[in-house]
Amino acid sequence: MQTLKQFILKKRPQVVVVSAECRETVAVVDDIKMCISELEQENQIPTISVEALDGEVARVFMSSPRSEVHFRKHFR
Secondary structure, three states, rough: HHHHHHHHHOOOOOEEEEOOOOOHHHHHHHHHHHHHHHHHHOOOOOOEEEEOOOOOHHHHHHHHHHHHOOOOOHHH
């Protein structure tokens, strides 16, 4: 969880989306919410929404020009 906290502090996301591919998604979402809640209580971040979403959305975004702009270093 410490690695996740460091990632959130570094990237400062507005929302965290978890692919809803299986039943384990609920546990993963709960763990991420707990991590974010701890960071909020420490006054290190504002409120961040955590959502479960169909994985197809990520695949569509991955193919978009916008994702190439946001994640340019990963496309090399």
